[in-house]
Amino acid sequence: MTVLDSPSQRSHEPARERYHEVVIRFAGDSGDGMQLTGTQFTNTSALMGNDLSTMPDFPAEIRAPAGTLAGVSAFQVRIADHDIHTPGDAPDVLVAMNPAALKKELGDLKPNGVVVVNTDEFSARNLTKAGYEASPLEDGTLSGFRVYPVELTTLTRRTLEETELDTKTKDRCKNVFALGMCYWMFSRPLEPTIGWLERKFAKKPELVDANVRVLKAGYFFAETTEVFQVRYEVEPAKLAPGTYRNVLGNTALALGLIAASRRSGLPLFLGAYPITPASSLLHELAKHKRFGVTTFQAEDEIAAVCAAIGASFGGSLAVSASSGPGIALKAEAMNLAVMTELPLVVVDVQRGGPSTGLPTKTEQSDLLQVLFGRNGESPLPVLAAASPKDCFEVAMEACRVATRYMVPVVLLSDGYIANGSEPWRLPEVEDLPDLRIDFHTRAEGFAPYARDSETLGRPWAVPGTPGLEHRIGGLEKEDVSGNVSYDPANHQRMTDLRAEKVERVAREIPPTEVVGDPGGGELLVVGWGSTAGAITGAVAAARAEGLPVSQVHLRWLNPLPPDLGEVLGRFRRVLVPEMNTGQLAMLLRARWLIDAESLSKVQGRPFFRQEILDAIRERTAGTNGGPR
């Protein structure tokens, strides 16, 4: 954060410092309510008009042993007075509720950053659990940072002295004390959170009372004590006029699926088996039964996708959602949808792999799995969401292509997008794409594998339609009739037709948008999926430095945009940042014989903008416009 202006400090008032943006990370034990604290700070900031982006980071264990490094749960939010694309690289402010949180997160904090610590938790026992030999509050560990030590637990208990609550319940309010302090530090109003507390604990007024007291106590503590010398201010961003809400990726995806159901007139069917980080899609859709949504929690991943295929056969808009390990289990059934040419959307919310891997951490390493991880020649369309709000549009697009082309479509998201949030300008329902499709009903001349001349889609003839009784299955189909066929020439023809059908989706992909120099130049950064924010930020920063770099971000991974090869050819170098070991880079090299270079990161967390910016600087050093 860069100080914009800092009026001279008056005797009794803190300095007010204005910033373009601030990155705050709340960190504590899994049970400390850090996700809730961060979410409240985020929602309040959204209502103040900041642009923002969030990233939770929690352990796979629901409650790892208290006070340990493994149990640290964190939530990072970046608030800004301008358009931003990522939750920020390094935090400016760290709120650490215990020694483990401090130990785990301090390394990320910017030099001279602000640390708020709950000193009550810095007992010898907790220090040992966190792996500290001496108290970091005293041994110089925190020199180079602005440290605000606060007895959070003590102050919270004191605030609630007169209440009937037991100590355990009182202590659970300490995150709200920290939140109150942060609201003062960042000049935020308390009302949105008070309103939320009143709604959340509507049936437990004593908890509303306690939490509101503690929230206010935190706020006034910050105001009246001498501890804090500075208040930070971040002005509203200039967002386009409209109505906004803050939305998580998986929520936006669920809403996109319901919107597609409504706009197509097809009932939505989700087959799913619980898996991190895709489960919240199931939770969200399960809430919306009155929209005619059927959610089927299956006995396993295979049943989940098979049930969806059955529903598709019956005329539903069918979806199965999972993460990498589940997608591996679904492979055979996805091929059944390829062969039977039924519409299906398979959502892969990617996580760190291989095997069980890093369930709660993000990665983009399933691209090649969804493209090639099935037996036989098995082409299917694949597209990826670039951000939480993009999930809405991408979900509708996946449904559109699946039903129009009669084909299973894979939608790639990842843990970073699924659990991250950003403001979303709400679309008008009447502006959403019209996805209506007609089932085939005419018996005369009906052939199950006759094809639409434009899309090559076969007729969707659902059971219950008189005169269209027909059989489909996983055995190779005879062209047009759909009868089982082992004819060599027919297999060649059908293999080609299935591939051609997927290729035809490319006809609807808009021309590739080059951010920067559409005419070409030195370096092109090509990305897909959730790296969008970091790449966009890095390329913008590099261009502000005068570096000759441009950007292309792909929504469609299969088919690739038909003009992409030509676009790549306009640049001397192509750099592909991915949270895998170079999967898209390999595809681009194979497809167009260009020297695409991979920038790889597989650490379970997203790229920092800085990492990509550094890579751009290295590759443009000494070129025209670059630093010499």
Place this chain on the structure above:
Amino acid sequence: MTEAAATLTKKDFQSDQEVRWCPGCGDYAVLSAVQQVFPDLGIPKERFVVVSGIGCSSRFPYYMNAYGFHTIHGRAPALATGLKVSRPDLEVWVATGDGDAMSIGGNHLIHTLRRNVGLKILMFNNRIYGLTKGQYSPTSERGKRTASTPLGSVDNPFNPLALALGAGATFVARAVDIFLPHLKDVLQRAHRHRGSAFVEIYQNCNIFNDRAFAYMTDKENRETAIVHVEHGKPLVFGEGKARGIRLEGLRPTVVELGDGLTADDCLVWDETDSTLAWVAAQMLPPELPTPIGVLRAVEAPTYDGLVVEQIESERERHGEGSLDELLRHGDLWTVGADGHIESAGADDEAPAG
């Protein structure tokens, strides 16, 4: 019932595909039985769907002139569940085999049965893998010598009826391929049952496991090796119905009738009694006759029915959802053309904590 449904015949359900089972295969008889039963069910032809997995018996849908889906190995119950739950108006039958249903698809079978999805599951049990040329199956007897077990298999077989009962199946029956009238009766009972109906059909594979059921199907053995279970009737069998089954405690024992013992003294079948169903499922040769018929039939809510009920009750309580309201859910704010920001409402949804 529509006019069309009322006048259907067996021929209406015969597809134009050449049937390619081995000559003499028991599957022919089952196909014929189903084609004879379907026309009499009072359901329009277009509402029938036959779903199968992989294996010889799973070619079944191709030979039925109905909607059909030949899926992948073991998954027919799962796929059929999605179809039935989303389209409760359809009459969905599953054709599967012992390998398909009890080995690779075991999980789907037991979960379909426990949910009580309205599917009619015909499990052709020939106690062998036929399509892959004769490996032992999960219902083959221990010691079975096959291509994959030249020294004899060393694992114990499943008891399909016990497995289905253990999974909570609400309708469990056994029939035999060559006993056509009985098979047709059982199929009609299965159709009338609301919820999952599990029918094990003993089926002879004359190529890889010929005469697996000859101990009970050969003419000279039928009277003594089989006992019919029929609701409300005593368990009597043998030539001239001279024998009966009585319970000693929970142990079924064979008694010779006469000398004061009559059919009335034998166990009277009650298909709603779970314990009896379990007892019958455990009646194994050679000590006891093999029971065939409907072992268990009880009424229970169906999964597909309950799913529809939830959707309907939500709609009654809250109305059909408005997409606009759904999108405008949560803490909202509006940005005016002049950049002015205003809170635009909130809801009661708790964020992820």
